Amino acid sequence: MDSHYRISLDAMGGDHGLSVTVSAAIEALKQHSDISLILVGDETQINEKLRELNAQDDSRLTVHHASQTVDMDEPPALALRGKKDSSMRVAINLVKDDKADAAVSAGNTGALMATARFVLKTLPGIDRPAICSPIPSHDGHTHMLDLGANIDSSAEHLYQFAIMGDELARAIDKVDSPKVGLLNIGQEDIKGNEQVKAANRLLKEAPVNYIGYVEGDDIFSDRVDVVVCDGFVGNVALKTTEGLAKMLSNDLKAHFKRTWYTKLMALVAMPVLKALKTQFDPRNYNGASFLGLQGIVIKSHGGADSLSFANAISIARKEAKAEVPKHIRHRLQALVDEGQKQAQ
Amino acid sequence: MDSHYRISLDAMGGDHGLSVTVSAAIEALKQHSDISLILVGDETQINEKLRELNAQDDSRLTVHHASQTVDMDEPPALALRGKKDSSMRVAINLVKDDKADAAVSAGNTGALMATARFVLKTLPGIDRPAICSPIPSHDGHTHMLDLGANIDSSAEHLYQFAIMGDELARAIDKVDSPKVGLLNIGQEDIKGNEQVKAANRLLKEAPVNYIGYVEGDDIFSDRVDVVVCDGFVGNVALKTTEGLAKMLSNDLKAHFKRTWYTKLMALVAMPVLKALKTQFDPRNYNGASFLGLQGIVIKSHGGADSLSFANAISIARKEAKAEVPKHIRHRLQALVDEGQKQAQ
Incomplete structure (x- = not known):
């Protein structure tokens, strides 16, 4: 059957x-x-x-x-x-x-x-569920969690997010061994807070393809398939992404609408702009998982x-x-x- | 003199x-x-x-x-x-x-x-300096701090960042009363961690034009002039912004380069694309302040x-x-x- x-x-x-x-x-x-x-x-x-x-x-x-x-x-x-x-x-x-x-x-x-x-x-073993959503990236999308269900996530929580994100990426994308990264800040100054450092140690021993620390810009690269972070940080990153995309899209439209000449340009360039829009159409990424x-x-x-x-x-x-x-x-x-x- | x-x-x-x-x-x-x-x-x-x-x-x-x-x-x-x-x-x-x-x-x-x-x-009264940088926004730019010098910032630190950011915005933009916002996550679920909530209480009494909580997408709006946040969160938001902008710019170029026809479109649309590029040219935003x-x-x-x-x-x-x-x-x-x- x-x-x-x-x-x-x-x-x-x-x-x-x-x-x-x-x-x-x-x-x-x-x-x-x-x-x-x-x-x-x-x-x-x-x-x-x-x-x-x-x-x-x-x-x-x-x-x-x-x-x-x-x-x-x-x-x-x-x-x-x-x-x-x-x-x-x-x-x-x-x-x-x-x-x-x-x-x-x-x-x-x-x-x-x-x-x-x-x-x-x-x-069993999960204190709070995490919210995970695909974020459009250069080569498809990156799964990111947590996006706001948890704040002040402990190292153990971040570890659990990694396991859950790994399982989700396998289910959604049919990849065998998703690359899992832990979101951190630049290697200069300070290399992350205590929770992130402790999670890094745990993840090195975890049954996932852990690639180590990633930074904000890696979300959009093909370096990583699953980005693990605290919910406060993830929510800010997600909304920042949405805000920037919206502003750029609006301002591009405004520039094209300025004069009759630029309006004409918009008509000519339309197919390319549409291709870009389709690639990043948020509707194709709708659906956050409560893991x-x-x-x-x-x-x-x-x-x-x-x-x-x-x-x-x-x-x-x-x-x-x-x-x-x-x-x-x-x-x-x-x-x-x-x-x-x-x-x- | x-x-x-x-x-x-x-x-x-x-x-x-x-x-x-x-x-x-x-x-x-x-x-x-x-x-x-x-x-x-x-x-x-x-x-x-x-x-x-x-x-x-x-x-x-x-x-x-x-x-x-x-x-x-x-x-x-x-x-x-x-x-x-x-x-x-x-x-x-x-x-x-x-x-x-x-x-x-x-x-x-x-x-x-x-x-x-x-x-x-x-x-006197400052534990650690903060890094503050202008981020391009719809109506000019938003000053954001801290961008990575401090992690696990306390409410008092966030308060100090607000005062410093306010002073910087006055100096750079010649505005009388910059709108200062505190970065937080969505109003559903949980409304931020203890530090943010405590900072919110302090800032309501602060000698700045405090407009309350803002979210990631507000950075690019005209709602706020100074966004205050912990350095871990700020650094992730900044790098996420840089990563997304770079990906969109690269992918737009790639779409225009695909065929001889799209290349022709690119030539026609060039002036508009250049206008957009100039508006957000990161070179015009270079220079982070150690406050x-x-x-x-x-x-x-x-x-x-x-x-x-x-x-x-x-x-x-x-x-x-x-x-x-x-x-x-x-x-x-x-x-x-x-x-x-x-x-x-």
Whole structure:
């Protein structure tokens, strides 16, 4: 029997809710013959949307009712306590109850992380899950974690991130031995804080292809496949990247719009600019993984469009196919065993 | 009498040494009638270079001999102990002995910082100097500090960085009340570590135009003029920025070079691409300030060309003109006084 992956979608989440999630679901089913999708949310609204898009009869698409919706700016604790029947929570419940192999949501990150942790629990030996996302690079992309779930990460945390990132890169990119680097600052001055130095020592003994310290500019090179860092640092680096890309793109447009002559140039140069835009289209990178949980949860950008949300579904499929949580569990177990042996 | 600013140059420092520093000095003298420059290094070589460039008779250009040169990869401690007559050290000595108002070097950052601290000492109340550099932004540039001199910065350090950055922005940009922001991560999940939260409380009471938390993407917006952060975070953000800009620029070139048709497009679009390049030309941002010292030291990029190094000289002039160290001293003294009052 061929494998088949069941993915639950928080149909109400994100800035655009159903108008994005339902059409993305239809698109994802076209792309992948080996998935089925469960749309979680207001049954009436979802069915109406499915009829509108002529997709009410697709056997691989089921609807699971949930009466509540988590707001995009709702405090995580409030969502956790007050919205037990939210589309977000129910989508994750389906993973816990083994009715889905992965859940995808464009809902608010804090609430999603809090709910995912509460419902699925972390893997043995994991204190807090990490957020990992692909960042476009010269030769494809680099997986970076943590991107903001953890601050003041200890050496042990950074070690766990490396194992998790390694497993994710194998699952997503089908590479045998991803190059794992530890983010640090220039070799002049000071070579990193105590946590980074200690993590460096741990990683030298780790069962990953550890290439040592990398710096901020290496993220975009082909030197490294997985960049490990504390969540504060990773979040700043990610947002800095997004901010610079946006500014350069806007300013390029502004320069081309300045006079009728430059507008003409823009028309001529359009194919090249489009090629560059396609190469770095953030929609093709949408889908951050919450790693370290006893189940797969993928966070889509809140403002994602259908193409973008469909990409997050593809990532969920890849992780389900590769059984990422199971592999992380096995590899961390080895670390725990090692620790117990040493403690005896 | 008109003011006049004396700037000592580490003529031997940087990847290109004399071939850049001497021509940059000549260029800077043309740009600014109110400066004189002291070229520090091997007398014979410098004089030869000056003759080559027909500049041996410029009365605003003097040569100060130094018999040693600090290598670009020399460990700071080694440079400090073993190279007491290096061009770097002597250039800084001239500031200490009040024979220069500022020093500029393209030499290695670690050795320059160690030497500057040792020779000039920090201002009262400053534990470690910070590195501050302008980062190109949508409406000009944003001053960011610390960029790597300090790790695990405490709330008090971040507070001091804010005062120093504020003073620098006033000096460089002639703005009355620079907008100062504290770098933090997204408002979802966790709102920063303990140091950042404590610094936020201190800055709300600080004598600066504090606008609160900013995120990585704000660096490039017009929301903020001075971004304060720990040196580890700042260094990663800076290098990430440099890496992304380099990748985008390379890939844009590659796209334009692909076929004879795209090459033709590149010719047509050239003026616009050049305008964008000029706007973000890193050479116009060269010159990082070592703030918190009892004297002005400017670090140029090691690979700087003449235009770039001349820009670092211009920054030294601006800081000398604005008497940045004196102003920082006064404003920090107020903080110390306040602390003593509270302790009594």
